[in-house]
Amino acid sequence: LSNRVHALKLQSVQDYYRYLFNEGGLNSEMSHIEETVTTNKTDFFREIDHFHYLRDSILGNGMRRPGTKKFKAWSAAASTGAESFSMAMLLAEHALAYPGFDWAILGTDISGRVLEQARRAIYSHNTIEPVPAALRSRYLFEGQNEWQGKWRISPSLRNRVQFRKLNLIKEDYDVDMNLDIIFLRNVLIYFDPTDQLTVLARVGRHLAPGGHLFVGNSESMIVRMPQFCQVAPAIYRKEP
Known part of the structure; x- marks a missing residue:
């Protein structure tokens, strides 16, 4: 300070x-x-096993809610947007294979400064290194001249990802209900035990039955909610 x-x-x-x-x-x-x-550490495809599970087990196996028109995801500690756009690349890839697949992502964070960076969606070469080459060539544009060494997320992803300021400690969240996936990763560790349980309960209400909650690998022991069943390390499914 x-x-x-x-x-x-x-x-x-x-x-x-x-x-x-x-x-x-x-x-x-x-x-x-x-x-x-606030701490704003983030990376593209951080804790890669979570993205493999999203791609292979949720999208690949058709684990969708019956009658759902749009697949909706929430990155609840979005920072500069790397997590949101990592999810967006996988959802966009799924939409290429299944053209009727519609999707949207909301990224929220308490820091307005990092959200402005997320909305600009411009990243350094070092930042985008974890992005697989095939996804990089499709969804990232390399800057020229004074923008050399910078990369920007393609409009096809930016148009489907919204960013909004949100404090997880506040009682009400301006977030849709019945979401398919929520990434609440590497933020619970900064709360005391009482606030951890409160935030989990509030976030969990926004997840649809059958939807999935992802927390950080170091936070897996924090999740103790009777309606949530662990299906993989730090990944939980909300039971009907």
């Missing part, structure tokens, strides 16, 4: 705390605090 101390011309972090809690500064500072203290 030292950057905020300097920006407000205060002398110490203790002065900053006093400004927040005794002088009414918390509301005006909250957006700055969110940007400063």
Whole structure:
């Protein structure tokens, strides 16, 4: 928080705390605090086994809800969008094989700064290295001239992925119900045990029966909900 101390011309972090809690500064500072203290680590196809399961077991085996017109996914800690666009590539590939397949993705995060990066969908060469070559050639465009070394996600994916600010600690989520998959990965570890269970319960309500919840591999032991059955490491299916 030292950057905020300097920006407000205060002398110490203790002065900053006093400004927040005794002088009414918390509301005006909250957006700055969110940007400063949140962790935004992300990669394309991070924890690759989850994407293999999505491709092979959910999409490949036709594990779809009967009568569903659109396959809907939520990346609940989207950061700069790498997770959302990794999912989008697999859903787009499935749509190429099955032209009637319709899909959409919502990515949410507490940080408006990283969401702006996600909406721009421009990434460095090092960032997109985990993307398989076949998917890279189809869904990523390499920049030219002053944009050399940068890559942008194709419009065919950007048009189907929306990004929105959302705080998982808030009571109500502006997110569709009856989703097919939810990626809630590598964010629960930053909550205390009570908030972990609360967030899981709230997120779980947005998943359709038969839908799948993905958490980070280090978070698997956190998921303890009677309606959810573990089907693979850190992957849970919501039972009817």
